[in-house]
Amino acid sequence: MNKKSFGSRIVAAPYIVWAAIFIIVPLVIVAYFAFTDANGAFALSNFAQIGKYKKAFGLSILYAVIATIITLFIAYPMAYFMTKLKISNQRMIMMLIMLPMWMNFLIRTYSWITILANTGLINKFLTWIGIGQVQLINTPGAVILGMVYDFIPYMILPIYTAMSKIDNSLLEAASDLGSNSWSRIRRVIMPLSLPGVISGITMVFVPSVSTFYISQKLGGNKDMLIGDAIEYLFNTGSQYYNVASTLSLILMVLILVCTLIMNRFSDDEEAVVL
Amino acid sequence: MLKKIFAVLLCLTLSISLCGCGYEYFNPELEASYTSDLAGTELNVYNWGEYISDGSDGCMDVNREFERITGIKVNYTTFESNETMYSQLDNGGVSYDIIIPSEYMIERLMSENMLEKIDISKLSNYKYVDTSYFNPDTTGLVEGYAIPYNVGMVGIIYNSALIDEPEHSWTALWDEKYRNMSLNFNNPRDGFMTAQMIKGYSVNSTNLAEWNDACELLKSGKDVLQSYVMDEIYGKLETGEAAIGPYYAGDYLVMQEVNPDLKFFYPEEGTNIFIDAICIPKCVKNYEAALLYINFLLEPEIALANAEYIGYASPHTAVINNPDYCYYQNEILYPKKEDMPKVEYYRNIPEEVRMHYENLWLDLKLY
Amino acid sequence: MKTLSRIYIALILLFLYAPVAVMIVFSFNSGGSVWVFEGFSLDWYKGLATNSSMLTALQHTLIVAVLSAIISTVMGTAASVGILALRKKFTRRAVMSATNIPMMNADIVTGVSLMLLFVFVGSLFGLKESLGFFTVLAAHITFNLPYVILSVLPRLRATDMSLNEAALDLGCTPVKAFFKVILPSISTSIFTGAIMAFTLSLDDFVISYFTCGHYQTLPIVIYNMTKKTVSPDVYALSTIIFLAVFVLLILYNTLQSKADLRRGIRA
Numbered sequence: 001m002n003k004k005s006f007g008s009r010i011v012a013a014p015y016i017v018w019a020a021i022f023i024i025v026p027l028v029i030v031a032y033f034a035f036t037d038a039n040g041a042f043a044l045s046n047f048a049q050i051g052k053y054k055k056a057f058g059l060s061i062l063y064a065v066i067a068t069i070i071t072l073f074i075a076y077p078m079a080y081f082m083t084k085l086k087i088s089n090q091r092m093i094m095m096l097i098m099l100p101m102w103m104n105f106l107i108r109t110y111s112w113i114t115i116l117a118n119t120g121l122i123n124k125f126l127t128w129i130g131i132g133q134v135q136l137i138n139t140p141g142a143v144i145l146g147m148v149y150d151f152i153p154y155m156i157l158p159i160y161t162a163m164s165k166i167d168n169s170l171l172e173a174a175s176d177l178g179s180n181s182w183s184r185i186r187r188v189i190m191p192l193s194l195p196g197v198i199s200g201i202t203m204v205f206v207p208s209v210s211t212f213y214i215s216q217k218l219g220g221n222k223d224m225l226i227g228d229a230i231e232y233l234f235n236t237g238s239q240y241y242n243v244a245s246t247l248s249l250i251l252m253v254l255i256l257v258c259t260l261i262m263n264r265f266s267d268d269e270e271a272v273v274l
Numbered sequence: 275m276l277k278k279i280f281a282v283l284l285c286l287t288l289s290i291s292l293c294g295c296g297y298e299y300f301n302p303e304l305e306a307s308y309t310s311d312l313a314g315t316e317l318n319v320y321n322w323g324e325y326i327s328d329g330s331d332g333c334m335d336v337n338r339e340f341e342r343i344t345g346i347k348v349n350y351t352t353f354e355s356n357e358t359m360y361s362q363l364d365n366g367g368v369s370y371d372i373i374i375p376s377e378y379m380i381e382r383l384m385s386e387n388m389l390e391k392i393d394i395s396k397l398s399n400y401k402y403v404d405t406s407y408f409n410p411d412t413t414g415l416v417e418g419y420a421i422p423y424n425v426g427m428v429g430i431i432y433n434s435a436l437i438d439e440p441e442h443s444w445t446a447l448w449d450e451k452y453r454n455m456s457l458n459f460n461n462p463r464d465g466f467m468t469a470q471m472i473k474g475y476s477v478n479s480t481n482l483a484e485w486n487d488a489c490e491l492l493k494s495g496k497d498v499l500q501s502y503v504m505d506e507i508y509g510k511l512e513t514g515e516a517a518i519g520p521y522y523a524g525d526y527l528v529m530q531e532v533n534p535d536l537k538f539f540y541p542e543e544g545t546n547i548f549i550d551a552i553c554i555p556k557c558v559k560n561y562e563a564a565l566l567y568i569n570f571l572l573e574p575e576i577a578l579a580n581a582e583y584i585g586y587a588s589p590h591t592a593v594i595n596n597p598d599y600c601y602y603q604n605e606i607l608y609p610k611k612e613d614m615p616k617v618e619y620y621r622n623i624p625e626e627v628r629m630h631y632e633n634l635w636l637d638l639k640l641y
Numbered sequence: 642m643k644t645l646s647r648i649y650i651a652l653i654l655l656f657l658y659a660p661v662a663v664m665i666v667f668s669f670n671s672g673g674s675v676w677v678f679e680g681f682s683l684d685w686y687k688g689l690a691t692n693s694s695m696l697t698a699l700q701h702t703l704i705v706a707v708l709s710a711i712i713s714t715v716m717g718t719a720a721s722v723g724i725l726a727l728r729k730k731f732t733r734r735a736v737m738s739a740t741n742i743p744m745m746n747a748d749i750v751t752g753v754s755l756m757l758l759f760v761f762v763g764s765l766f767g768l769k770e771s772l773g774f775f776t777v778l779a780a781h782i783t784f785n786l787p788y789v790i791l792s793v794l795p796r797l798r799a800t801d802m803s804l805n806e807a808a809l810d811l812g813c814t815p816v817k818a819f820f821k822v823i824l825p826s827i828s829t830s831i832f833t834g835a836i837m838a839f840t841l842s843l844d845d846f847v848i849s850y851f852t853c854g855h856y857q858t859l860p861i862v863i864y865n866m867t868k869k870t871v872s873p874d875v876y877a878l879s880t881i882i883f884l885a886v887f888v889l890l891i892l893y894n895t896l897q898s899k900a901d902l903r904r905g906i907r908a
Contacts, residue, residue, distance in 0.1 A: 008815070011722020012736070015716050015786065019739045022783040056640050078653050081646035088898060093650060095890050100657050102886040103664075106846060106863050107879045110871060110888030111660030114667065114675055118454075119515050121663070124538050135454055138501050149656070165888070171865070197701060202745070210747030217867065220501030224639040227749050232639075234753055234851070235361045236632055240755070248750045259745055318855055323869050338693070348693070349855050352734040354868050365760050368854045369770035512870075513676040557769045 009259050027252075033245035034109040038238075046246035053147035053229055053247060061254075063140065063215075064208035067147035069156075072197065074148070075155035079196075080189070082156075083163045094160070097153050109146050109217055116142055116218070138220030146214035147204075162196025163189060198262050206255055226251055287462075304341050304573065307398070308566060313345025317563045320359060322369040322550065323352040323505050324525075325424075327583035328385045334579040346563050349474045354504045355461040357632075363388060369557040371564040374423050377549050378463070381622035389419050390554040396565050399572035412619050413549050420551035421568055422589035423535060424524070424581075426462065427617060428546045429606075431511055431526050435535040438609040444468045444541045446518060448495040456496070457510060457519030460502035462635035463620055464546070468520055471543040478621045482630050489634040493641050502639075511536060522548075523606050524586030538606060544616030549589065563588050661883065668876035675871050692874060698862040699878075705774075705858060706842040709781035714835040716782070717789030718827075721797050722819070724790070744787040752851035755780045759852060772854025779905075780852040781845065785838035792834035796827045857904040 037043040043147030082093055100108060115121045116136040121131050136142060166189060174184045219225075224232065226247060233244035319337070329335025337348045353359040356379040362368055363383070375383065383389050394400045394417075407425075408417040415422070430447070432440060437455070440446040445457050447468060459465040467477050479485065500516050508525070510516040512532045523538065530536040551570065554564050570576055574592035581588040582600050587607040594601055594608070601607050609615070612617035668686070672679030689695065727733045743751050756772070763771020800823060808818040824831075846860035853861055859878075866875055 009723045009726035009728075011719040012727065015720030015723070015790075016736060018716065018783070018786070019736070022755065022758070022779060023739050023742050026751075026758040029757045030750070030754045033757065052637065052640060061702055073652065075648060077646075081650055084646060091897070093654075095894055096654055097657065099883070099887060099890060100661055102840065102844070103661065103879050103883050104844060104846070104863055106860060106867060107664060107875060108660050110675075110867050111663045115659060117513075117515050117676065119513050119676060138454070145810075149660070152657070194725060195778050206745065206747055210749050212749060213864075220499075221503065222496060222499065222501060222639070224636070227747075229636065229640070230749055230753065232636065234756075235358045237357070237361045238364045238627070240632075241365075244753065245757070248753055251747055252750050255745065255747055315822055324864070351855065351857065352865060365756075366768070367756065367760050367770070367772040371690070509674070509676065509870040513674065559769060 030248055030252075033242050034249040036242060038242060043242075046243050048189045049243055050246065050250065053226065055225045056224050056229050057254075059140075059223060059252075060209050063144055063147065063225065064205050067144045067151070067208045068205045071152050071155045072201065075152055075159055075200065076193075076197070079156055079159040079163055079193075080185070081155070082160055083166075090164070091122050097156055098188060101153050105150050106213060109150060109214055112142070112146060112149065115138060116145075138222070140219070142218040143215050143225075146218045147208040147211065150214065151204040151207055154207075154232065155200035158199040159193055160197040162193040166192045180264060191219075194265065198265055202259055202262050205258060209255070210251060216222055285321070299540050301575070308343045308570065310344065310562070310564045310566065312560070312566065313564055314347075314623035315560050316349055317372065317560050317567055318348045318349045318351070318368075318370045319352055319372040320353060320362070321372075321374045323354055324508075324528075325352070325374065325550075325584055326350075327579045334445065334576070336576055336580060337572070339576070340567060344563075344566060344570075346560075346566070348567075356463070363414040363555055363557065369559050370555055371558045371560045372552060372567055373555050374550050374552050376620065377413045377415055377420075377551065378620035378622050380420050380551060380553055383553065383555070384416065384419060385622060386632065388556050390556050390558050390561070391418055392421065392554055392568065393565060394418060397569045397572065399569050399574075399634065402572055402574065402577070402590050402592045403590055407549055407551075407589055412622055414619070415549065415551060420553050421572070422549055422551045423571070424550045424584060424586040425589050426522045426524050426548055426550075426586045426607075427468070427540065428520055428521050428548075429526065429538050429540045429614065430518065430520050430534055431507075431529065431538050433511060433514055433516075433533070433535050434537045436514055436517040439537070440518065442539045442542050444472045444520075444543055445560065446541075447520065448491075448498060450498060452518050453498050454500045456499055457501060457503050457507055457516050458492075458499055459520060460504050462631055464520075465502070465635065465638075466631060467546050467620075468492075469495075471541065471545065476542070477546060477618050478623055480623060480627050485627070485631050485634055489631075489638055492638050496638065496641070522586065524584055527604070527606065540615035542615075544618065547617035547619055549619070654669075664876045665880050668873050668880045670873045673870075673872050675873055675876060685873045686881075688874050689877055689881075695859070695862060695874070695878060698857055698859045699813035701856055702843060702859040705778055705781055705856075706839050709778055709785050709842045710835050710839040712778075713782045713785035713789050713838050714831060717786050717834060718793050718831055719735060720786070721790050721793040722823075723795060724794065740787045740790055742787075743782070743784045744791070746836055748784075748847035749851075751784060752780075752848040755783065755848065756851040770854065772852060772856075774856045777849055777853040777858065780848050781842045784845070785841060788837045788841065789831075792830050792837065793827060796830035797823070800826050 034046060035042060035044070037045055082090055085093065113120070117123070118133060118135070118137065120137070122136060124133055126132060170188055170192075171184055174188050179187060210227045211225065212231045215223070215225045215228055230244050230247050230251070233240040233247070290494065296587060327333045327336045329338060340346065341348055353362070356375050359373060359375055360379060360382070363370065363373070379381060380389070407413050409414050409424045410416075430440075430442075430444070432446075437452065440449065440452075446452070447458055449456070458468060463477075466485065466488050469491040470477050470479070470484070472491065473484070475481075475484045475488060500510075503510060503519070506603050507516075507519050507521050508529055511519060512529055514533075526536065526538045530538070552568050554561065558564055571580070572590065574590070574596075577588065577590040577593050578596060578599060581590065581593045585601065585607075588594055594602075596602065605613070649748050667675045667678065669681050669683070670678050671684065693869065724733060724736055755776070759771050759776045768859065803817055803824050804826075808813065808822045831871035844860070845858075846864060849861055850864065863875055866872075
């Protein structure tokens, strides 16, 4: 028996079989569909059609990048301020941030319609104070807001975790050596919270770039994001499975590349290895 | 000109008779005829959203009644377009015993051999079916494969408190005056119809150039639109979130009960008439229960409850001849012959044309 | 600075809770709209008790969430033990990479890939229906597993081996040693993994959307409802769920602080 472990590798067998069937095989099927035509013959014709989805890819990436940046800029100070609170308060704020995530995200997104609509709460208020109606819903801004709102906890949590792991003595040492609070943030906190930032960015970017609900509800169904296109194609009939699979494959590769790039910035051992 | 006068009259004379539905429970003698050894089995029904009396506002809950009387469990799910329904049937992921698509989709399903024959000899209520709808020249429905459920026409609904009465034309949806206030359909067939009518093309055109042309027209109006919608239009028009949009006449009647400011007209260029019918797909697992369910929907009391709840025109002879029916001889649902707008049914069109417009629809959204 | 940071935190919380507040307020609307507030009533809460489609969906959601959490926790814990025992670095890396896929990948891709698998297998066997309870359960187990493994594995790696060796030297069978020695020391991370799995399963919409067939879970029913006019009953149900979770978290939090306090005294 291998002294270095707690048991035999046999116990991993059910999982390995499971992962092969439900993780690897489905991706192989997606790839198979992506490289074949409706009759099952090898074809690259699906890739030839991709040009049409340029704008959808472009918009998805653009919205997701903007949403990720905004989320980062909101979440970073939030996480920092949280670490300055008493431990019991930190835990309470943490809980308050997690709590909305337990509610269905469809409902959370839908509630924004009530707030942003032309006849919604904000516009009622603006009309009442005499500014008049402003177009909020069915704009790119509304879609980005939806992304920021739905995914911001995924940014706050890892950054907060990384920051709260920072040893206080490091900060004390820095002040002893004459750092003011700004340079402490820049020289100590920022580098040490980087792994949290990296995982936050991936955790916000991936669901944002692939969403198909937020854009439909808050964007007025006018411009398709790539998730919308995939959903539309899968819901129009099996003759579109090939193109839809091609889009899925490209989306997957895109996400993979982003994750790999992000991981280069992080030397965290637990980071995703591929 | 006559049409214009008709349309104006239609808007003015529309009686605001609320369609309440206090209903009497099902007659006990009839209940006995629904007892069978199928109790305990399940029936998968796939229907349009908001397309059955579901027990809200004190109306009959048709599915619960059926379950109570027969002991068959109804798994009721809904779709929002014929295309979505087709894709679900097509991939074999889910099986259904009852589906209620529109005529052109039924024609397509038949041509792809996806429909089971309905044994009409076992339907004691088949006598109420208006067989004039089985017409190869108009609807394309074939007797024995489809049972008419609802008939309707598409028109334009607008909020008279927010905007003046528009020209009775589909072009109202393109009008700069209604920027961010107008809606259009979020499904290809109906969406293209609005543009095809303006251009004077047939909705069943096999000329790809005409479809391209219609798509260009839709693209030119996209910027003005607030959004593409299906059943979300209810909330948007009822609350005044949007001011104008096309939808099915029957739904207008339901909406104007909530917001009496809503008005309706059939555009002069003509419009689409459709018939949705009950079918049994090839993947049926509980055929006998499906027949029982169809017969139940054809029961005059049930058909009446559905017709009053849904608000669409009924193809059920016992309903339309019933003076107590709240939409009895309603001018919008059942226009007199001389007031009838120019109408065209959708038909199944060749696959290459279909794929062409499905891709054009993508172009519109990706444009 | 201190006040500024408090204001900032308060603003963010306001942002997070604005839609929640809207939802709670409109769940008490006497009218049928989620746009116009007409007056206070509890009708939508009363209506929930008889809304069979929503209650069935809730039941489905809970069944899938509990079963998938249990199965993925057991399988994932076993897998973590087994993965540590893998001697070849290459195999270990390969297994870990596969494990990371569902976590990194977009939900929509995971969803459609599983759907294609299920439909393909279904057509191989000539089934009339390939999607349903078992497929949605399998899908949920699949996306839960990585979270369990990534919760348990690091803890397991950090566990002191010598205790286990001591147990073995004293005559314990490896299985007994595992349950007596290892399991207690990793129980917190197993629990965390299970809770994460349960939560993810409860909330999942995208993957269920492609794999559930007739076995519709609550998010699917809600999705279908938001395609029409949403009536406040969805809000009422969400409010109840929200309050239930709120109470649970408060409870968990107080217990935790008490435990911390005790630990603090001992140390």
